[in-house]
Amino acid sequence: MTTAEIMFAQPGDGTIDRKQEARKVLWALLAALFIHLVVAYTLAALGGAFSPVLPVEEKPVELTLVDLPSAPLVPKNAAFMETDESKQSAEPPKEKTFESNANSIAASQQPATGGMPFPSQQGIDRPGVDLETHQYSLLNEGAQSQPSAAPQESPKPSEPPQPTPQPTPVTDSEQFAMLTSTPTPTVRPSVVPTPEQPRSAYRAQKRQTRLSGSITNRGASAVNAIGTPLGRYQKTLYDAVGSRWYYYVSRQRDLVSIGTLRLVFSVDRSGRVANLKVVENSSNESFANVCLQSVLEIQLPPIPEDVADTLPAEGLDEEMSFTMYAN
Numbered sequence: 001m002t003t004a005e006i007m008f009a010q011p012g013d014g015t016i017d018r019k020q021e022a023r024k025v026l027w028a029l030l031a032a033l034f035i036h037l038v039v040a041y042t043l044a045a046l047g048g049a050f051s052p053v054l055p056v057e058e059k060p061v062e063l064t065l066v067d068l069p070s071a072p073l074v075p076k077n078a079a080f081m082e083t084d085e086s087k088q089s090a091e092p093p094k095e096k097t098f099e100s101n102a103n104s105i106a107a108s109q110q111p112a113t114g115g116m117p118f119p120s121q122q123g124i125d126r127p128g129v130d131l132e133t134h135q136y137s138l139l140n141e142g143a144q145s146q147p148s149a150a151p152q153e154s155p156k157p158s159e160p161p162q163p164t165p166q167p168t169p170v171t172d173s174e175q176f177a178m179l180t181s182t183p184t185p186t187v188r189p190s191v192v193p194t195p196e197q198p199r200s201a202y203r204a205q206k207r208q209t210r211l212s213g214s215i216t217n218r219g220a221s222a223v224n225a226i227g228t229p230l231g232r233y234q235k236t237l238y239d240a241v242g243s244r245w246y247y248y249v250s251r252q253r254d255l256v257s258i259g260t261l262r263l264v265f266s267v268d269r270s271g272r273v274a275n276l277k278v279v280e281n282s283s284n285e286s287f288a289n290v291c292l293q294s295v296l297e298i299q300l301p302p303i304p305e306d307v308a309d310t311l312p313a314e315g316l317d318e319e320m321s322f323t324m325y326a327n
Helices: 013-050 172-180 229-251 285-296
Strands: 098-100 225-227 259-267 273-281 316-324
Touching: 098 229, 225 229, 229 285, 229 316, 259 285, 273 285, 285 316
Parallel strands: 098 225
Antiparallel strands: 259 273, 259 316
């Protein structure tokens, strides 16, 4: 027994066949377009690889200088070294080693024994550099000699005022005797002049320190220093602080103790002290107050314009050390 299947035609079968044919044609067109693009890209790549490379024209190297405005450079000033009046020189030294208030030419009393730009000399071992020994002296303008008059006795407050004596009538014989007699010279009190006080300038205390330097020129100990406006202003600053410091230390010697104080501050263009700060103190509080007061009370003139132009915006930066020794 066999089974037969009968298939009946369904509506819409012709339309489906036509859609399938259209899809096949579309896919064929896309494939052909893709193949053409691949072939064109391959030919372009191969053509560039085998084509000769054209030489590149070399241009000469050019350097263009442009004048740009720049901020003024602040020169680094040399270390300050005070020059004593006895060692000042009219001619500047050939080598500028230090900046100072006046010119000085290096000299040494002993042969060179080291490599530092100092004279070789004997002295005490201390951190500073002192080329001579002398005591400090405060500023004294001096006084002119003035005669001292004899003291006049004034009446005591408790005593009543004495009546003024009335003149006695003079007879003719007494008047004749007065005219013919020799007058007795009047003894006047001697005038004793006050001794004149000599004028003295401020000088800081110095104790010659031991140095091993390289200076070979023989003479009184000195260094190569050139006097500059900044050096003269620094000398004014140090003298102003030093004179106040010695004055207060002499008055409060029993209150301060031995030790070292180091402080920093700045001086603005107008000459005022700013940013004062103690960075180290191995003494006591009284010594710190003396040092601070000595700096705060100074009255400086304005910094000269040519000097201020070479300094930072905040002015002249300073660092000072004050030391009290046992002896």
